[in-house]
Amino acid sequence: MKNKFFDIKKPEGAVVKSAASSVFRSKYVLAHFDKLSHLEDDLKRLPSNEEFMFLQTENQFNAFTFIPAVAKLHTIRHLYAATYSISRRAIEALVELHDKGMIDAITLCISDSLIKRNPKTIDLLTAMISSRGNIKVQFCWSHAKVALMQTDEGHYIVEGSGNWSENAMYEQYLFANSKSVYEFRKELFNNVTIRHIADANGLKAV
Numbered sequence: 532m533k534n535k536f537f538d539i540k541k542p543e544g545a546v547v548k549s550a551a552s553s554v555f556r557s558k559y560v561l562a563h564f565d566k567l568s569h570l571e572d573d574l575k576r577l578p579s580n581e582e583f584m585f586l587q588t589e590n591q592f593n594a595f596t597f598i599p600a601v602a603k604l605h606t607i608r609h610l611y612a613a614t615y616s617i618s619r620r621a622i623e624a625l626v627e628l629h630d631k632g633m634i635d636a637i638t639l640c641i642s643d644s645l646i647k648r649n650p651k652t653i654d655l656l657t658a659m660i661s662s663r664g665n666i667k668v669q670f671c672w673s674h675a676k677v678a679l680m681q682t683d684e685g686h687y688i689v690e691g692s693g694n695w696s697e698n699a700m701y702e703q704y705l706f707a708n709s710k711s712v713y714e715f716r717k718e719l720f721n722n723v724t725i726r727h728i729a730d731a732n733g734l735k736a737v
Contacts, residue, residue, distance in 0.1 A: 594693035613675035643670035686713035
C-alpha cells in the first residue's frame, strides 16, 4: 500500500513562487527556501484539509522553515505567530515576505521579556513595522510556539519545540490543516493579557 503520508504529488494548479537570489535580499529567506529541498524530499506536499502531520527533525530545519513552505505555494492572508523569542534575521525575513506580497498581514505574540533581554531587536522590530500598517506585535507573558497561516486554500498550523532561530536541534512538530484547530489556537492571540504593543505608532505599554 502506497504511503499516504509522504509520497503524494503537490496539488494541481499550485503556483510555485521563485526563490531566486535576484528576488530576495534576505539570506535568511534564501536559506530557508534552500532548506525546503530537504523538507520537500520527505514531505512532498502541504497537509490536506483536516490532516495532521507529526514530524521529527535533527539538525535540519527549524520552525520558520514552514512559513516559506506555505507562502511559496499560496499567499498567506494572515500569519499569526507566537514565540518566546525572535531573531533579527527572522524579523527581516518576515518583513521581506510581507513586502514581496507573499504574506498580507502579520500578527506576532512575543514574550515581553524580550524587551529587556534584547532591546536592539526591539528597536529593529519597531523601526521596520513603523511604515507597515499590516504588521502588529503584541508582547505578553508567553512561552507558546505556534504559527497560524490562513490562505484561500486552507488554515495551516505549525506547533512544536523549534524556535525561530538557526540552531535547530532534535525537534518535533505538528503540521496541520484545520479551520477548527486554527480558530482554537487563535485564542492564544485574542485572549492573552497584552503588556506592550508595537505597531506603526511605535512601542507602548498597555
